[in-house]
Amino acid sequence: MDLKPQVLDFIVSLMLAQARECLFEKLQLQIESLDLCDSNHLFKDLAGEAAQLNKEYNSMHKNSQKY
Numbered sequence: 001m002d003l004k005p006q007v008l009d010f011i012v013s014l015m016l017a018q019a020r021e022c023l024f025e026k027l028q029l030q031i032e033s034l035d036l037c038d039s040n041h042l043f044k045d046l047a048g049e050a051a052q053l054n055k056e057y058n059s060m061h062k063n064s065q066k067y
Helices: 004-031 041-067
Strands: none
Touching: 004 041
């Protein structure tokens, strides 16, 4: 069975978002393993990753509603 280009684009977007989610979870683990004073600089990175993940998943959701 051949997949339509829209389906393939969605799958690629999903895999890229999942890779970004792995980075998010890695940052969470790094923060948990450090002392609070040592991990303050990572909170900004974590917030940025969370915002980007939100943006990507929302975009995927909107695009999936088109089809």
